[in-house]
Amino acid sequence: MTERDQTGRPTTPATTTTPVRVALLGCGVVGTEVVRLLTTQAADLAARVGAPLELVGVAVRDVDAPRDPVVDRSLLTADAEGLVARADVVVEVVGGIEPARSLLLRAVEHGAAVVTANKALLAEDGPTLYAAADAAGVDLYFEAAVAGAIPLVRPVRESLTGDRIHRVLGIVNGTTNYVLDRMATEGLGLAEVVADAQALGYAEADPTADVEGFDAAAKAAILASLAFHTRVSIADVDRQGITAVTADDVAWAGRTGHVIKLLAIAERRTGADGAEGVQVRVHPSLVPLAHPLAGVRGAFNAVFVEAEAAGELMFYGRGAGGAPTASAVLGDVVSAARHRVHGGRGPAESWYADLPVLPADAARTRYQVRLDVDDRPGVLAQVSAELAERGVSIEAVRQSPADTPATDDGAPGVARLVITTHEAPEAALAATVAAIRDLASVREVVSVLRVEGA
Amino acid sequence: MTERDQTGRPTTPATTTTPVRVALLGCGVVGTEVVRLLTTQAADLAARVGAPLELVGVAVRDVDAPRDPVVDRSLLTADAEGLVARADVVVEVVGGIEPARSLLLRAVEHGAAVVTANKALLAEDGPTLYAAADAAGVDLYFEAAVAGAIPLVRPVRESLTGDRIHRVLGIVNGTTNYVLDRMATEGLGLAEVVADAQALGYAEADPTADVEGFDAAAKAAILASLAFHTRVSIADVDRQGITAVTADDVAWAGRTGHVIKLLAIAERRTGADGAEGVQVRVHPSLVPLAHPLAGVRGAFNAVFVEAEAAGELMFYGRGAGGAPTASAVLGDVVSAARHRVHGGRGPAESWYADLPVLPADAARTRYQVRLDVDDRPGVLAQVSAELAERGVSIEAVRQSPADTPATDDGAPGVARLVITTHEAPEAALAATVAAIRDLASVREVVSVLRVEGA
Numbered sequence: 001m002t003e004r005d006q007t008g009r010p011t012t013p014a015t016t017t018t019p020v021r022v023a024l025l026g027c028g029v030v031g032t033e034v035v036r037l038l039t040t041q042a043a044d045l046a047a048r049v050g051a052p053l054e055l056v057g058v059a060v061r062d063v064d065a066p067r068d069p070v071v072d073r074s075l076l077t078a079d080a081e082g083l084v085a086r087a088d089v090v091v092e093v094v095g096g097i098e099p100a101r102s103l104l105l106r107a108v109e110h111g112a113a114v115v116t117a118n119k120a121l122l123a124e125d126g127p128t129l130y131a132a133a134d135a136a137g138v139d140l141y142f143e144a145a146v147a148g149a150i151p152l153v154r155p156v157r158e159s160l161t162g163d164r165i166h167r168v169l170g171i172v173n174g175t176t177n178y179v180l181d182r183m184a185t186e187g188l189g190l191a192e193v194v195a196d197a198q199a200l201g202y203a204e205a206d207p208t209a210d211v212e213g214f215d216a217a218a219k220a221a222i223l224a225s226l227a228f229h230t231r232v233s234i235a236d237v238d239r240q241g242i243t244a245v246t247a248d249d250v251a252w253a254g255r256t257g258h259v260i261k262l263l264a265i266a267e268r269r270t271g272a273d274g275a276e277g278v279q280v281r282v283h284p285s286l287v288p289l290a291h292p293l294a295g296v297r298g299a300f301n302a303v304f305v306e307a308e309a310a311g312e313l314m315f316y317g318r319g320a321g322g323a324p325t326a327s328a329v330l331g332d333v334v335s336a337a338r339h340r341v342h343g344g345r346g347p348a349e350s351w352y353a354d355l356p357v358l359p360a361d362a363a364r365t366r367y368q369v370r371l372d373v374d375d376r377p378g379v380l381a382q383v384s385a386e387l388a389e390r391g392v393s394i395e396a397v398r399q400s401p402a403d404t405p406a407t408d409d410g411a412p413g414v415a416r417l418v419i420t421t422h423e424a425p426e427a428a429l430a431a432t433v434a435a436i437r438d439l440a441s442v443r444e445v446v447s448v449l450r451v452e453g454a
Numbered sequence: 455m456t457e458r459d460q461t462g463r464p465t466t467p468a469t470t471t472t473p474v475r476v477a478l479l480g481c482g483v484v485g486t487e488v489v490r491l492l493t494t495q496a497a498d499l500a501a502r503v504g505a506p507l508e509l510v511g512v513a514v515r516d517v518d519a520p521r522d523p524v525v526d527r528s529l530l531t532a533d534a535e536g537l538v539a540r541a542d543v544v545v546e547v548v549g550g551i552e553p554a555r556s557l558l559l560r561a562v563e564h565g566a567a568v569v570t571a572n573k574a575l576l577a578e579d580g581p582t583l584y585a586a587a588d589a590a591g592v593d594l595y596f597e598a599a600v601a602g603a604i605p606l607v608r609p610v611r612e613s614l615t616g617d618r619i620h621r622v623l624g625i626v627n628g629t630t631n632y633v634l635d636r637m638a639t640e641g642l643g644l645a646e647v648v649a650d651a652q653a654l655g656y657a658e659a660d661p662t663a664d665v666e667g668f669d670a671a672a673k674a675a676i677l678a679s680l681a682f683h684t685r686v687s688i689a690d691v692d693r694q695g696i697t698a699v700t701a702d703d704v705a706w707a708g709r710t711g712h713v714i715k716l717l718a719i720a721e722r723r724t725g726a727d728g729a730e731g732v733q734v735r736v737h738p739s740l741v742p743l744a745h746p747l748a749g750v751r752g753a754f755n756a757v758f759v760e761a762e763a764a765g766e767l768m769f770y771g772r773g774a775g776g777a778p779t780a781s782a783v784l785g786d787v788v789s790a791a792r793h794r795v796h797g798g799r800g801p802a803e804s805w806y807a808d809l810p811v812l813p814a815d816a817a818r819t820r821y822q823v824r825l826d827v828d829d830r831p832g833v834l835a836q837v838s839a840e841l842a843e844r845g846v847s848i849e850a851v852r853q854s855p856a857d858t859p860a861t862d863d864g865a866p867g868v869a870r871l872v873i874t875t876h877e878a879p880e881a882a883l884a885a886t887v888a889a890i891r892d893l894a895s896v897r898e899v900v901s902v903l904r905v906e907g908a
Contacts, residue, residue: 037616037617037763041617044618044683149761149765149767151608151609151613154605154608154609154613155605155609155613158608158785158789159605159785160781160785161785161789162495162783162786162787163491163781164495292746307603309603309777309780309784310603310772311772312771313603313604313605313772314768314770314771315767315768316746316768316769317765317768318764318765323762323765324764327617327764328613328764329616330617331616332616333616334615339798344793344797344798344799345796345798347792350501352501352502
């Protein structure tokens with residue numbers, strides 16, 4: 001039975017006063033909030049761990065830079081290598097491949113558990129980290145690497161481990177969601193919104209990782225690895241960013257009852273050889289307005305997980321930001337520290353299924369194609385014939401009034417066709433679009449977007 | 455590094471062929487799906503656990519009753535007591551207090567880990583189970599007890615354990631949500647929908663546990679205990695079911711831009727003495743149509759968790775049903791079995807905060823009150839004065855045309871007032887309604903509903 005102390009509060013028998021030493025690598029927006037939680041929640045964290053958490057140092061590049069007053073300056077050090085050697089749990093919120101990887105490997109060699117928010121490193125070289133942690137018998141946790149505050153890594157790794165996941169689909173990059181959201185609500189162009197987002201601090205000075213989909217692709221690779229017990233790296237992800245999305249695309253999406261979202265999708269598919277594989281992709285997608293993902297605004301994230309027995313699950317919350325990311329980091333720190341105090345270990349890498357990663361054309365999806373065509377009879381029949389020939393069935397066609405009228409010399413005007421297909425193999429859809437582009441009566445394929453979440 | 459076997463598949467060093475023995479207590483809808491997952495996913499489960507899971511027996515009341523063919527009849531036994539003594543992990547999906555409690559305690563005494571979906575038992579006597587598991591050094595897992603397939607117990611217990619949860623609010627009973635949903639969409643009365651739900655198998659023959667809010671209250675108690683590190687039992691929950699909700703209430707909700715949902719709410723509050731406490735309640739609530747909970751249809755569940763650093767999180771999925779519940783059970787079975795193979799233990803009871811449970815009137819909420827009043831000047835002023843006197847501020851008043859016209863003898867007609875308040879202390883709101891009821895010009899207080907999720 002649980003004991004009570006003199007004040008009547010319960011005490012846990014395992015509570016010890018020997019602190020668990022925590023080292024922090026990086027003290028930017030997230031690192032500062034990690035320090036704040038470690039400080040303001042110290043008593044609660046100690047009770048939950050069964051021992052106090054002691055922040056033994058904070059490694060930064062510039063120890064003299066201005067800092068939030070919550071950071072005790074005497075803990076700052078430029079010697080990250082020395083710091084990781086004297087910690088039980090190392091928290092890495094530096095980002096990037098190096099020196100993060102070397103520092104984490106060094107920490108693990110010294111027997112420290114590792115908590116990282118580093119999606120790029122995990123998606124590029126996760127197996128190296130896992131193997132090192134495994135060899136050293138220490139924990140490797142990374143809830144904060146995917147979807148910020150949203151508990152997603154642990155549910156997929158642990159709660160759903162008795163089930164069979166078919167598909168993971170969601171909005172995992174807050175910056176692009178913010179940009180697309182403002183494009184939709186304010187009718188602005190991409191460059192304009194990105195510039196504004198940079199000024200507001202919602203986008204990096206170099207927005208490439210976000211707008212080109214690298215960040216989302218890293219998260220998709222991590223989620224796919226966990227969901228399908230298979231090694232998936234960022235290089236395996238079919239990636240398309242939002243840089244080609246125009247204000248016109250966004251406006252047309254609205255007119256056809258959709259909103260454009262950058263989606264990360266990882267799913268089980270049957271490959272060309274009939275064997276099961278994994279297909280992982282990131283691309284701008286038309287999402288029907290009635291779908292819950294359509295309502296995910298600003299920098300929020302939301303992820304659907306579809307599993308055999310559980311059915312459809314959705315996880316929603318803040319996908320970025322200092323405090324939300326720190327919340328996920330601290331949950332992992334408590335888990336790792338509890339293992340220090342009470343014994344045990346978190347889950348190791350699981351890639352026993354070792355499914356082949358299938359190419360993009362193994363996906364099945366729906367297309368919405370916008371075409372400028374000659375405004376004369378028979379053109380729709382020609383276009384339809386190209387779809388039918390490849391087994392692609394049309395869900396809807398919308399023909400809009402000619403933008404450019406016929407000229408006096410008899411040249412036809414221009415009409416706009418918007419064709420939405422039923423689900424079909426990606427390869428058939430791509431071949432169909434190529435064939436349509438070659439038709440004499442087709443002036444231009446203005447836009448091709450996949451439709452997801454129907 | 456992870457090894458590969460001759461076929462090139464990775465092998466995990468800890469894999470053993472000694473099976474983990476699983477005993478199943480109960481073989482109804484959920485138990486049958488547990489057997490199905492254990493059977494159809496056997497190879498995957500073995501790889502994830504690091505050892506095969508062997509179903510050693512299924513305890514049922516009637517071994518001769520017809521069963522789904524997935525259940526191997528040779529495993530059926532009426533001797534539950536004997537069965538739990540020869541298992542490493544005991545899964546309980548019988549429900550109810552006894553004999554479930556005695557069987558689980560016996561299992562724990564024999565050193566078995568326990569996985570249960572039994573919300574009633576946990577909410578009534580969880581500490582006894584926890585203490586027994588603690589004394590025996592075994593796991594006690596219960597993801598399936600709250601919100602079916604939705605990973606919620608583990609995220610609250612583990613992912614958010616570095617954060618400070620302020621509030622948990624959600625739809626946790628699928629049956630009442632189905633009933634309220636059909637009342638709203640089809641304009642039917644409660645009794646009619648409940649009868650139909652019983653015929654369809656969505657409601658029990660005795661629907662009391664659902665419609666009176668006992669099931670939701672048990673889940674609220676479990677979530678509150680986990681979120682606030684405090685013992686909360688079902689007796690601590692301020693509970694009101696949906697039996698008093700009329701078709702008229704539902705129709706009026708729609709007219710004022712709301713939908714009625716049975717919500718479970720657990721939150722930190724400051725008590726009368728200024729000290730922090732926990733307030734837990736279950737009641738029908740008006741939810742604004744724009745709120746995500748308003749869109750949760752049929753038997754789905756959705757739960758919001760609001761935490762200091764993480765902000766607002768939402769978890770959504772199937773809250774009941776055989777396969778979804780079995781998914782949650784199996785996730786726990788894998789966790790418990792992994793601890794058998796690899797060592798370690800899941801989290802123990804955490805109630806160090808030991809916050810006082812505050813009475814219902816410590817809550818702050820908003821009311822929507824519908825009144826039948828005399829249709830003459832001055833009545834609204836009288837009613838408004840009662841609110842003002844108790845510091846309750848009015849957000850909106852809606853006065854509808856008289857239902858009953860004035861009579862020839864000079865008696866006034868009847869008008870309908872719908873008053874929505876701003877947030878105010880529950881005690882002040884309740885006192886205000888009592889005072890309004892006593893006004894001579896008030897014919898009847900037709901309905902009082904709380905408004906949540908604004």
